[in-house]
Amino acid sequence: MILEVHDDFDLKKIAESGQCFRWNEQPDGSYRVIAGGYVLNIRELFDADEIKEYSGKDNDIVRYGTADFKHTFFINCGKTEFYDFWEEYLDLKTDYSKIRAKIDKAEDDYLFRASETGKGIRILKQEYFETLMTFIISQRKNIPAIRASVEKLCKAAGIEKDGCYLFPTPEQMASLSEDEISACGTGYRTKYLMKAAKDIADGEVSLEAFAGLSDAELLTELEKLYGVGVKVASCTALFAYHRMDFFPEDVWIKRVLADHYDGHFPLEKYTPWNGVMQQYLFFGQISDK
């Protein structure tokens, strides 16, 4: 299919934004994305001739956004799979260039510059269980270490598909022994993962039911899970439940706030889009390194 997005959309920035850990750049510049039980390949078509070539092959074309610029992608899935999962996952109905336009350069030049650097990031709508597990794993780990750990876990418990391993279901995860999980490099987080997986597999906790809660209630319920504090809970709320107003504060963001905002971000100015602002600030910070 051809995906034409008249809005901010940058594959590389999304892959490196730290919200997802299973986007892998391929030798041809495309990205392989494992999510929702699917394995997708997505490639931006930069060249007009290339776009014409693909468009001529009676590929379905879907269009999103209203900006006066566009990004064109080739994705190797059909309409059924696309509407079933990827449309929502990629958050194609949200207009990020309009959200970006809420940032006043004169009022906050630092955020404005961060948004220019991070332009193209979208907040994915990822799966509840995978996001929760992944951000539990992320505690005191850097991004490469998180990716390596998640990959091992998928290989240990997930189903193989197209040469990749899907993220385990709660049941698959709960069937692993402590040693098997620990062998994935999860360290002291192993007991947190086991408890959450078991409670969810047993039906004691329903991540699906959490979707009906208000932002505040959702945060409270997530924080009740063993090993889940405010950071992991707010990342899960933002990246899986798509609660766009959450503003997760990790050490990187805390540094930004200390250096540029007197320790406190003016959340009231950007409601209900603070999560997007957080992503711009975070991306600006890590891309300096």
Next chain:
DNA sequence: TACCAGGTGACAG
């Protein structure tokens, strides 16, 4: 070798 990294729970005070 020692210290740190996208935190959290358990405990002091």
Next chain:
DNA sequence: CTGTCACCTGGT
């Protein structure tokens, strides 16, 4: 309620 500390593991 705020401060301190151990914790697995991989990296410098």
